[in-house]
Amino acid sequence: MFKIMLIEDDVTLFSEIKERLAQWSYEIYGISDFGNVLEEFAAVKPELVIIDIQLPRFDGFHWCRMLRAHSNVPIIFLSSRDHPSDMVMSMQLGADDFIQKPFHFEVLIAKIQATLRRVYNYNTERIELKTWRGATIEYGKNTITNGLGTALLTKNEMFILKLLVERKNQIVEREELIKSLWDNEHFVSDNTLTVNVNRLRKKLEPLDLSDCIETKVGQGYMATEEAAP
Numbered sequence: 040m041f042k043i044m045l046i047e048d049d050v051t052l053f054s055e056i057k058e059r060l061a062q063w064s065y066e067i068y069g070i071s072d073f074g075n076v077l078e079e080f081a082a083v084k085p086e087l088v089i090i091d092i093q094l095p096r097f098d099g100f101h102w103c104r105m106l107r108a109h110s111n112v113p114i115i116f117l118s119s120r121d122h123p124s125d126m127v128m129s130m131q132l133g134a135d136d137f138i139q140k141p142f143h144f145e146v147l148i149a150k151i152q153a154t155l156r157r158v159y160n161y162n163t164e165r166i167e168l169k170t171w172r173g174a175t176i177e178y179g180k181n182t183i184t185n186g187l188g189t190a191l192l193t194k195n196e197m198f199i200l201k202l203l204v205e206r207k208n209q210i211v212e213r214e215e216l217i218k219s220l221w222d223n224e225h226f227v228s229d230n231t232l233t234v235n236v237n238r239l240r241k242k243l244e245p246l247d248l249s250d251c252i253e254t255k256v257g258q259g260y261m262a263t264e265e266a267a268p
Contacts, residue, residue: 042066044085076102092118107133130234158194171204196239203262212259
């Protein structure tokens with residue numbers, strides 16, 4: 040049974056979501072003190088966090104930033120705010136997905152299932168280490184390391200890197216990446232993938248690897264192997 044922390048101050052909506060997700064055998068936890076989200080998160084140790092943007096005391100962006108500083112737990116934003124900048128901000132802060140209110144529960148459940156499956160299943164693969172351009176990728180730890188340092192990636196960032204590196208020097212189409220990450224691309228903005236790839240590149244910059252993921256305009260992305268001497 041997966042534990043989900045639902046950070047939502049609308050009591051009616053919280054109860055409705057909790058009731059619906061309980062039917063899928065998810066264990067739902069709420070927040071009793073919106074000024075101490077980190078403490079309650081640490082006590083529950085959930086496998087997934089669903090968070091609204093508009094909250095008492097501090098907004099969801101603040102808490103997403105705080106959670107990312109301590110954990111790689113998958114985070115889904117659930118918000119009535121519909122400006123594109125809100126989705127971009129959530130992805131830049133390390134969220135895994137964004138669902139706009141009002142929403143269909145079938146979409147929420149599908150995205151929860153896809154996120155949990157992606158995060159907690161692919162790390163069980165037999166191969167945990169991969170060498171790429173002189174760097175060591177540890178899938179189980181979500182890290183990539185070389186002589187310049189170590190980058191800690193989110194689940195989505197690692198998943199993108201894994202797909203590209205496993206097929207290095209080959210173009211992986213945008214549609215394939217979106218389907219692999221979010222299962223149903225109908226509910227995902229194309230910009231969401233762009234934001235995730237750009238965030239991955241930014242984390243690879245200190246390792247001098249950001250240019251090793253090439254954009255193939257109109258097609259997708261490609262991780263390159265070291266050039267021949």
